[in-house]
Amino acid sequence: MISEKCRPSRTRKSTGPTSWWVAAVTTFVLVLVGVYVLTRPQPVPLQRVHAQYVADIAQLDSAARQLQRVIIEKRPAPILQAAFRQARLRYKRVEFLTELYNPETAKSINGPNLAEVDEADKKVEQPEGLQVLEEQLFPYDPAQNAELVQQVAVLVSNVGRLTKVAASNEMTDSHVFDAMRLEVFRLIALGITGFDSPISHHSLPEAVQVLESIRQHVSFYDLADRDPALAKQLDGTITNAIATLKRAPDFNRFDRLAFINQQANVLSSLLLDAQKTLNIPVFQESRFLSAAARTLNDSDAFDAGFFVNSTDDRPTADRVALGKLLFFDPILSGNAGRSCATCHQPDRAFTDGETTSLGLDGNRIRRNTPTLLNTSLQAVQFMDSRVAFLEDQASDVIANETEMHGSLPVAVRALQQRDEYRTRFAKAYKAGISEHTVKNALASYVRSLTSLDSRLDRYLRSNDRREQATLLTAEEKHGFNLFMGKGQCATCHFFPLFNGTVPPMFAKTESEVLGIPATTANNRLDADIGKFGTTDMEPQKHAFKTPTVRHVAKTAPYMHNGVYRTLDQVVDFYEQGGGNGLGIHVSNQTLPDAKLNLTKGEQAALVAFMKAL
DSSP states (O other), X not given: OOOGGGSOGGGGOOOSHHHHXXXXXXXXXXXXXXXXXXXXXXXXXXXXXXXXHHHHHHHHHHHHHHHHHXXXXXXXXXXXXXXXXXXXXXXXXXXXXXXXXXXXHHHHHHOOSSOEEETTTTEEEOOOBHHHHHHHHTTBOGGGHHHHHHHHHHHHHHXXXXXXXXXXXXXXXXXXXXXXXXXXXXXXXXXXXXXXXTTTOOHHHHHHHHHHHHHHHHTTSOHHHHOHHHHHHHHHHHHHHHHHHHHOSOSTTOOHHHHIIIIIHHHHHHHHHHHHHTTOOOOOSOOSBOTTOSSTTOTTSBOTTOSOSSGGGOOOHHHHHHHHHHHTOGGGGTTSOOOGGGTSBGGGTSBOSOSSOBOTTSSBOSSOOOOOTTGGGSSSBSTTOOBSSHHHHHHHHHHOTTTTOOOHHHHHHHHHTOHXXXXXXXXXXXXXXOHHHHHHHHHXXXXXXXXXXXXXXXXXXXXXXXXXXXXXXXXXXXXHHHHTTTTOGGGTSBTTTTBSBOTTTTOOBOEEEOOOBSSTTOOSBOSOOBTHHHHOOGGGTTEEEOOOXXXXXXXXXXXXXXXXXXXXXXXXXXXXXXXXXXXXXXXXXXXXXXXXXXXXXXXXXXXXXXXXX
C-alpha cells in the first residue's frame, strides 16, 4: 500500500478548467499590481518631510516618556542622565521644523533656564523643559526628585502638544529649506557654543543629530537627478562635518573656527545652491538676517536699516550725509555748545574714553558712553533698553538736561534759518525740516556706522589658506575657540555680531544681570538698577543690555559704569563667576556663578581674540 506521502506527484496535478482560470486571473492581478506599484504617484517631498516630522516627534515623545518613567522610579543617576541625553538627541532631530512652525512650543521644550519677563503684560514666566531638567540632573539629588517628577510631566505634556499641532502644519518647500539653513546658523551660533546644553556639554553629539536630520530631509528631494555633483558635494560636506564632530576630543577642545570655516559655512551655502537648483523660491521678504545669506559671515548678511519704525524711515545716502553734518554740529544742544561727537568720538570707536561722561553741570553722567559702531544691529537702545528705535535715542539724549540740554522744536527753528540745512532737508525728505526728520537723519547716520569687516570676518570669508594665515595668529584662533566654547562668552555675545541679538532670527536683544561691582575692590554691587528702572520687574533689577565686543580694544573702560579699565580685568570678572562668584549676593544674577577655570594663557588668548575684532 502506497502511503499518501509517497504517492506519485501526478496524482496531485489538476488540469481542469477551474484551476487554469484561477491561475490566469492570479497572474493578471499580479501584473496589474506590479504596474500600479511602478506607475502610482510617489509621495511628493513635502509629504515625506511631514511624515518624517510626525515620526520623529513620536520618537521624541517615547524618549520623554522613558525619561519620565526612570525619574518616577528613582533610578540611579547614570540611568537618569542617559535617558535625558536621549530625549535631547531626539529633540534635535525635530528642532529645525519645530522652531519654524511651533516656536512657542519649542521654547517650552528647550528654552533657557531663566525666567522670562513679559513687559507688556507685566508677567514673569517661569522656565520649563529640557534645560530646567538638565540643571536638576547634573548632578542628581534624590531629595529633589519630586520637583523632577513635576518638571518632566510638563515636558511630556509639551511634547504631546507638539504632536497635536504638528499634524496640521501646512508646509512649503521654501519653508523647509529656509528652516534647514536657519538650523545650520543655529548650530553655529547656539549649538556648538553650549547655549542650550550649558551644564552637561552634550552639544557635539546633539550637533551630529542636527546634521543627520538635515541629510535625511535633503534626501527627500530629487537633487541627485538635477545636479549629481552638487548632491554629492552636499552629502560629502555633511559626512565630513559629522566626522569632525565625532573626532573632537571633548567640548572644550573642539576646533570651532575650523568647523565653521570648512564645514558649516560650506553647508549653508550648498543648501542655498540646492534650493535654487530645485527651483524652490528663496524668500524675498525683508529680514534683519537676509533670507538669501549664504553664510552668517557674508558682508551683506545683515540689514543695518532693518530696525526702523516704518519703511519710510530707512536710510538713504542723502539722509546719512545730512545726519553726519548734524552729528558734529552743536546746534542741537542750544546754547550748551555740545554735539553728539563730544561724547561719541570717531577716533575712540565713537566713545569718549571716560569712566562715565562729564555732564553739563560738571558732574558725571551715571553710565559709560557706549560705542555707536554696530548699534543698528540691535533691536533696542540704551543700556537699559528703554527705547526701540535710534530716532528715540537721539531725541532722549538731545533733551537730557545733563547731556545736551537741547530742544528739538528749538533746533528745528534754528535749522530752518540756515540755507544749507533747508536745501539738504528738502533733498532728503519731502516734509523738509521737522522734529521727526531731524531725528531720522541722525539715526540714519548712526545706522551707517556698521562695521563687520574685522580680521575674523575676512578670515571666514576667505578660501585662501595663505591669506588666512596672515589674518589671525594661533593665539587669536585659540581665543576664538575659547570665546565660543569653554569661556562661555558666545552664550551671551552671540556669533557673528558678538552682541546680545539672539540668533538665528536676530529679532530680540537680550539683557543680563552680571552683578557688576561699584569699584575694583569687587565687594559691593553697583547701585544702578538698570532695566528695572523702566519696567519695574524684579527679575530685571540690575539688568543691562548685552553690548557688542566688536572694536572693544578702543572702547575702554568697560561695563555700564566703566569700572574696569582693561580687558584683562573684564575676563577675570567672568572667570570668577560675576558678582556672585566674587561674593556679592545677587539673587537674580543670570550669569552662571561657577568659575570658568581658564588658565592665564587662556585668558590672554581671549583678550587677543577680542582685540582682533
